[in-house]
Amino acid sequence: MKKEHAVIIPVILAGGSGTRLWPLSRECHPKQLLALVNDKTMLQNTLLRVQGLQGVGAPIIVCTEEHRFLVAEQVRAMGIVATIIIEPVGRDTAPAVAVAALEAVRQDEDAVILVLPADHVIGNEAGFAEAVARGASRAGQGRPVTFGIVPQSPHTGYGYIKKGAEADGEKPPVFTVDCFVEKPCLEKARQYLDEGYLWNSGMFLFQAAGFLATLKEFEPGMADCVARAYAARTHDLDFTRLDSVAFSASPANSVDYAVMERVRDTVVVPLDCAWSDVGSWEALWEIGKQDENGNVFIGSVLAEDVTGSYIHAGDKLVAAIGLSDYVIVETKDALLVAAKDRTQEVKTIVKRLTMEKREEVRLHKKVFRPWGSYERVDSGERFQVKRIMVNPGATLSLQRHFHRAEHWVVVKGTAHITNGDQSIILTENQSTYIPLGAKHRLENPGTIPLEIIEIQTGSYLGEDDIERFEDLYGR
Template sequence: MITPVIMAGGSGSRLWPLSRALYPKQFLALTGQQTMLQTTVQRLSNLDVNAPLIICNEEHRFIVAEQLRELDITGSIILEPVGRNTAPAIALAAEATVNDNDPLLLVLSADHVIQNTDAFTDAVKSAISLAQSGKLVTFGIIPTQAHSGYGYIKRGNAVSGSSGYDVNAFVEKPDLNTAATYVESGEYYWNSGMFLIKASRYLQELQKYRPEISQACKKALEHTTHDSDFVRLDAEAFALCPDESIDYAVMENTKDSVVVPLDADWNDIGAWSALWDVSEKDKEGNAAFGDTLLQNTSNSYIHGGDRLIATIGLDSVVIVDTKDALLVACKDKVQDVKKIVEKLKAEKRSEFKIHREVYRPWGKYDAIDSGERYQVKRITVNPGEKLSIQMHHHRAEHWIVVSGTAKVTNGDKTFLVTENESTYIPIGVVHALENPGKVALEMIEVQSGSYLGEDDIVRFADRYGRA
């Protein structure tokens, strides 16, 4: 059997401002109704696979769980306390599954677009016999143009009786002229970062070439804690693990690496220009989303938020509007978005990390307004959900219910607050908020006090494991 291993980490820098550190691109619906993570899972529907194993950041755990729940899919979610690249991530998956009939691991990234699902399915099926025989299979994308943003794989001799080729070399991202010679030769593929490998074989090769990674991952899994579908590692042990990619740690060293060609309209959406490439366009070449009005505008990507975007006389631009940030860029310069994110991070601005609208396991909140000693939020609590039992040292809170019904614990009293009613939570009082109803609870929260940071929360009990 095949166990899909979906790597769902990310820094959220390439598609800023829509993508943020706490809400990177794999959790966004960029090319359809479903998010990129959900599309990756759905892409497996024509393969005979086990439940997926997701590897993600601790801070993204509830987003992953909720998006799987929307698909009515259950799977294990391994939480990395720190990011350590793909070689350790795959080692964790292999160690976690090797004693369960030693499956083939289909390693996928959660943020790739593959428009030809049938071709993807056929390529995976054609690689099964290779992986079962002990080969470490990677999928090479048949290039459509010279591209300096991808790594390349040079193929060697054909593997008899299969669709694969021995790997001659892995090549780092080349300059454009070198990339053009690669494409012209017909011997090179784009490195997709997707693999099909038997769990035990990967562990054998990792132990041979990077034993320090192998040992660190084993130790990290020796003392795990389980919380629902979440698997938490030994943070101290995993922090000592080297930070290396599977290519560098294993694939460039092993004698058994094989590449299977894949021609499936693949794109890793590494920049806004790449998203323009895969989006539907009007007759002027514009990909426009949201409330937009375009006049004499061509070859552009425009993503609106809550307000109208009007353009006049523009060509080859990217405009992305969110509630707290606006990006305007030349389409051929969007790789530099990461530099903007680096500056935001250096200046300790919140825009690099979170949106104004923040998702929580119980719902979401939108920070509408703020001042020196106050902050206003619109809070949405999903039906049946409850915030933690908590207390604040520095702020009081006023709650006004807009729609739905709130079950409020305020000190030693518990009562219902309905539409057009309000309540007040003094500083230092233990309190909780719950939605006991069948529809979403919408309310306005006005915070006032000397410190309004999210870290001024003392949690006494929490159904999401945050206490």
């Protein structure tokens, strides 16, 4: 027997690399895990948004292997309980949603899933909650629901939804979907704006079991691969791992193409709010708090005769003179300068960095790990210096290197070090030498963060020169 009000389970899609927001967004630390609009990350803002909804269950987050510990730490910092599912490989949004739907059905066979990207900005939280409530009743009846943003401009970076007839005569109205439209040229976008089209937000409400049945009808191969991957799932610490072979065999496709554009009873709920998928630096400028000259400045910025610009100073003072409609983004290892209306082309720079195998496309100088973080301080021929921070109670893997030796100096805190056959305790200003090939491990037995300086020397200093023997984090 169906429940009168099915529980809504938020499904947050936290994969993706956010290449158009380079150099802040990197493969190993993408935009959804960055604080871009306030003191919370995009993921954390999304979690807060769904906490304010009526009748919601604990969220399901789908993320990648590489980002799992960052996701888990950000969830923990919010004091929220969530199911975190790891995608073995990226297969676009349809398989990710299908996996989450299987988990939702396991929790509640009548569950409705609210599918949300982790990296959206929504200005009107009350309006969002009201739109979800209106959509939930239709989704509970088995009708797929999408949310269409009332356009603020003839934007060429979004897909559009053409509304059909009013669905049920209620006020404010919801509509049937006439069709989904690809990202248009500017002339078409202006036409769509005049004709009352909506932006396609990529946010959906489905009855979980109904979504799975529809996917099986239209994409049986995908449905089978996902079902097998989920059936063979394992649990690792706080994560749910899917079977890699089965999931990797799934075709890649988006929810839009696999399901939404094929079903005929879809309902669109208009959402009139300040919304952005933060797909470029220009988008961040649009939603930022602009000064009297139309500028958005982050960090230490000095500007003279600058208008309509977005300047983000990460670590250094950025001074700008006589600029109009520019984007400047500074980090410790990269500087982006671009005309504001060409920031979508940042992905071209990222492609070049990838082709040249530049580390700046993947990592910041400060790299987060499940045990803490490390930051590259200096490097040269046959040497590298890092600043390592280990969280209280955390332990690195027992490991060894074939091409480098290491010298550790404790700057702050207490270190428990395994060095070959030795087990030693070091405190501030004490040090130890790890010979090439020696098994070693670093632990923080204290209650404050442990900080050490690591000096590496050797013929090869890459992060892949590591053999692990024991690891608490399953790497």
